[in-house]
Amino acid sequence: MLCVVPHLVSRMFGQSRWPRRFLAGSAAICGVDVQVEGRLADSHSLLLANHTSWLDVPVLASATGCAFVSKAELARNPVMKWLADQNRTLYIERSDRRGLHEQTAAVRNALRGDQPLALFPEGTVLGGGRLLPFRPALLTAVAPPPPGCAIQPAAIDYGAAMRSLGWAKGEHGVANAIRILGRKGRMTATVRLLEPLDPSLGRKAMAKAAHDAIAAALAPSGIAAAGL
Numbered sequence: 001m002l003c004v005v006p007h008l009v010s011r012m013f014g015q016s017r018w019p020r021r022f023l024a025g026s027a028a029i030c031g032v033d034v035q036v037e038g039r040l041a042d043s044h045s046l047l048l049a050n051h052t053s054w055l056d057v058p059v060l061a062s063a064t065g066c067a068f069v070s071k072a073e074l075a076r077n078p079v080m081k082w083l084a085d086q087n088r089t090l091y092i093e094r095s096d097r098r099g100l101h102e103q104t105a106a107v108r109n110a111l112r113g114d115q116p117l118a119l120f121p122e123g124t125v126l127g128g129g130r131l132l133p134f135r136p137a138l139l140t141a142v143a144p145p146p147p148g149c150a151i152q153p154a155a156i157d158y159g160a161a162m163r164s165l166g167w168a169k170g171e172h173g174v175a176n177a178i179r180i181l182g183r184k185g186r187m188t189a190t191v192r193l194l195e196p197l198d199p200s201l202g203r204k205a206m207a208k209a210a211h212d213a214i215a216a217a218l219a220p221s222g223i224a225a226a227g228l
Contacts, residue, residue, distance in 0.1 A: 006018055007019065007022070017065075018086075019086045019087040020065045020087075023057065023061040023087070027055065027058040027059050027062050027189070030180070030181060031185070031186045032055060032059060032186070032187055032188070033188045033189070034059055034062045034063055034188075034191065035188060035189070035190045035191070036063045036064075036191050037190060037191070037192045038192055038193030038194060040193055041150035042116075042148070042149070043114050043115065044111050044112065044113075044116070044146075044150065045116045045149070045150045045151070046111060046116070046117050046118075046145065046150070046152070047060070047064065047066055047117070047119070047153075048118075048121050048152070048153050048154065049119070049120055049153070049154040049155070049156055049214070050122065050131055050156055050214050050218065051120035051122045051124070052125065052156060052158065052162060052165050052166055053158075053166055053180065054125075054173075054177070055165065055180065056156050059156060059189045059191065060156060060191060061118075064191070064193070065115065065116065066116040066117060066118040067087050067088040067115050067116070067117050067118070068090070068117070068119075069089075069092055069107065069117060070089050070092070071091070071092065072091045072093040074089070074091065075091045088110070090106055090117070092107075103141070104140060107141035107142070108141055111142075111145070111146050112146060118154070119139075121135055121139065121210065121211075122135070125166055129162065129163040129222070129224065130224050131211070131218060131223055131224065131225045133211065134207035134208070134210055134211045136203040136204045136207040137203070139203040139206050139207055143203035144200065149199075150199075151196060151197045151199065151206060151210070152193060152194065152195075153195075153197065153209075153210040153213040153214050153217075154191060154192065154193055154214075155192040155194060155213075156189060156191055157189070157190045157192065157218055157221055158189050158221075159187070159190070160221070161183075161187040162218075162221055162223060164183075165180060194213045194217060195213070197210060197213075211225070
C-alpha cells in the first residue's frame with residue numbers, strides 16, 4: 001500500500017521505479033535475500049529463466065527490473081492483473097494460434113523498450129528438484145531476435161531450499177503460498193545472469209542452449225534435468 005501513491009505519481013512523469021521496489025520488498029517480506037551474479041547484457045534483453053516457484057517473479061524482478069511474459073489466465077483475476085499491469089506484464093494465450101502474429105508482435109515491441117523482459121520457457125511449475133525441458137514454441141517471437149536484443153539465460157538458485165518450493169502434486173496455490181510463507185528463517189536466492197546466446201540460433205537450438213546453460217548453473221544445488 002505504501003508503494004501505490006508514489007508509483008501513480010511517478011507514472012505521471014514517466015516510467016516508475018516503484019514496481020521493482022515493490023517486488024524487491026515482497027521478496028524480502030517472504031524471507032528471501034536476493035544475490036546477483038553476472039550482469040544484464042542489455043536493457044533490451046529477453047531473460048530465459050527456470051521456474052521453481054511464484055517467488056521467481058519478485059526475485060528476478062528485484063535482480064533485474066524486468067517485466068514478464070505471463071499466461072493469459074493471470075489476467076482473469078482483476079487484482080492480480082492490476083498488480084501485474086503496473087510492471088508492464090504481457091499476457092499470452094498459448095492456445096490461440098490465430099493470434100500468434102499479434103502476440104509475436106507484442107513481444108518484439110516490448111523488447112524495443114527500456115525494460116528487460118523475462119520468460120519461463122518450462123511453461124509450468126513442478127517440484128523444485130527438476131529442470132523441465134524448455135518449450136521451443138515459446139521462443140517463436142525471438143527466433144531471430146529483434147536487432148540489438150540479447151537472449152540471456154538466467155538461473156534462479158535457492159540452494160538447499162529449492163526442492164521444497166515448487167508445487168507438490170495436487171497442491172493448490174493458496175496452500176503452497178501458506179506453506180512457503182510459513183517457513184522459518186530466511187533463504188538466499190542467487191540469480192545467475194549467464195552468457196547471452198548466439199542470436200542466429202533457431203528456436204529449438206535456442207531452447208536447448210538456454211536449458212543446458214541453466215542446468216549447468218544449477219547442478220551444484222543437485223537440480224536434475226528432467227526428460228533430457
